[in-house]
Amino acid sequence: MTFNVLVVDDEKNIRTGLGKAMELDGYATFEAEDGQEALEIIEREEIDLVLADLRMPRVSGQELLTRVVDSFPTIPVIILTGHGTIETAVQAMRDGAFDFLTKPVNLDRLSLLAKRALSTRELVLQHRALQAELETHRQNQQIIGKSPEMQRILDVVRQVAPTKASVLITGESGVGKELVADALHHLSDRRDKPFVKVHCAALSESLLESELFGHEKGAFTGAIGRKRGRFELANTGTVFLDEIGEISPSVQIKILRVLQEKQFERVGGEATINVDVRIVAATNRDLRVEIERGTFREDLFYRLNVVNIQVPPLRERREDIPLLTAAFIREFSRENGKTVEGIDAKTRSLLFGYPWPGNIRELRNSIESAVVLAKGEILTVDDLPPSIHDGGEDRDVRIALGSTMADAEREIIRATLASVNGNKTKAAATLGIGRKTLHRKIAEYAIED
Numbered sequence: 001m002t003f004n005v006l007v008v009d010d011e012k013n014i015r016t017g018l019g020k021a022m023e024l025d026g027y028a029t030f031e032a033e034d035g036q037e038a039l040e041i042i043e044r045e046e047i048d049l050v051l052a053d054l055r056m057p058r059v060s061g062q063e064l065l066t067r068v069v070d071s072f073p074t075i076p077v078i079i080l081t082g083h084g085t086i087e088t089a090v091q092a093m094r095d096g097a098f099d100f101l102t103k104p105v106n107l108d109r110l111s112l113l114a115k116r117a118l119s120t121r122e123l124v125l126q127h128r129a130l131q132a133e134l135e136t137h138r139q140n141q142q143i144i145g146k147s148p149e150m151q152r153i154l155d156v157v158r159q160v161a162p163t164k165a166s167v168l169i170t171g172e173s174g175v176g177k178e179l180v181a182d183a184l185h186h187l188s189d190r191r192d193k194p195f196v197k198v199h200c201a202a203l204s205e206s207l208l209e210s211e212l213f214g215h216e217k218g219a220f221t222g223a224i225g226r227k228r229g230r231f232e233l234a235n236t237g238t239v240f241l242d243e244i245g246e247i248s249p250s251v252q253i254k255i256l257r258v259l260q261e262k263q264f265e266r267v268g269g270e271a272t273i274n275v276d277v278r279i280v281a282a283t284n285r286d287l288r289v290e291i292e293r294g295t296f297r298e299d300l301f302y303r304l305n306v307v308n309i310q311v312p313p314l315r316e317r318r319e320d321i322p323l324l325t326a327a328f329i330r331e332f333s334r335e336n337g338k339t340v341e342g343i344d345a346k347t348r349s350l351l352f353g354y355p356w357p358g359n360i361r362e363l364r365n366s367i368e369s370a371v372v373l374a375k376g377e378i379l380t381v382d383d384l385p386p387s388i389h390d391g392g393e394d395r396d397v398r399i400a401l402g403s404t405m406a407d408a409e410r411e412i413i414r415a416t417l418a419s420v421n422g423n424k425t426k427a428a429a430t431l432g433i434g435r436k437t438l439h440r441k442i443a444e445y446a447i448e449d
């Protein structure tokens, strides 16, 4: 990765001289003839280091320093001073300069100082990224689950995390795919490196492209400055591509190239950028169906799916429900200053038997609202959202002997629909069939809404 160094001096010779020296050290340089111009460049470009003269027209070096420290605190500023102005240099240090050099500048010293400033900046940025991540990690619970299904998943996670293999995590909405992706990163030796998540469905095709690969200044209307993409930011770390099933064919090709050649270009850019990233992707779609339909590239699928982790829906691992419930009760009691200590037997059996079409997310949300609404120390059925306890009284379907398979099917579909208030997506998920199949059967059996 090249660093961008901004040289600010009103004397053209000094400016270009220093710029050349920095270029020889492998940096990309920008030049500004005073603080005002410098600030404009800093707003526009991604500057990693500023070398600034003190006395300049319009905005002085002193003022530039103060503004950078205020608004771009991670950009180091090295102050250049003329002879006899050591006092101002000392003042500049107090004001937050990284260091200072006296003129005429000793280029070897400058070279060393620039290198030190830039590596310090990297550490600051890394630390910030880690702290931000730690915050989101605190909000996320660790993976909870003692069912054999979850234990098997945890085994696979532990086994593949330290490798560079791409992992495709599949499963219904709310089963914990993102949590698995988190674990893959945190159990790898990339754990101290960036972990960058991209929610592919949230962005339009062109936005996603520039988000992933970055763009050059002027690549499209609105691209006022150069921007690094997520793949570049994630270099040496992990990229999590969430909802990978939603991306367009043109972006699919580019991701394939990153997987195969570890290369890409920024949007509107010529230079090829090399990255070392581990890719983890997730989807709640069946990508094999998308391949049949021609909406997902088969070659990309195989590259992503080196290891597949299929997270089963909660209704197929009900043993996990009590533990999850307990964890969520503790979490939300603390968060809301409540003292909920447990749940009564009826509620427990209701939670255990409910089909959880929204999986763990639905359980978590239900417990959150129950805890917030709870009047006592024990959760009761009345505290749960109505969608869960409606029909909770009578969860059996009676099918008389002598019924046909068709009778039985009609009855289970009717009862399931009733239990989820006619929500066909939920009903289909509970029944373990596709929505289309459900619609066909509703028509076939003339089941009323």
Ligand SMILES: Nc1ncnc2c1ncn2[C@@H]1O[C@H](COP(=O)(O)OP(=O)(O)OP(=O)(O)O)[C@@H](O)[C@H]1O
Residues within 6 Å of the ligand: 140, 141, 142, 143, 144, 145, 171, 172, 173, 174, 175, 176, 177, 178, 179, 180, 283, 284, 324, 360, 361, 364
């Ligand atoms: N095993 C688990 N232990 C504790 N919390 C869990 C577990 N699985 C999921 N959760 C929690 O449930 C919620 C949903 O999980 P997550 O976002 O990982 O699901 P997802 O599979 O990515 O869903 P979607 O496909 O909708 O994005 C999160 O708040 C997550 O912390």
Ligand SMILES: [Mg+2]
Residues within 6 Å of the ligand: 177, 178, 242, 282
């Ligand atoms: Mg998700």
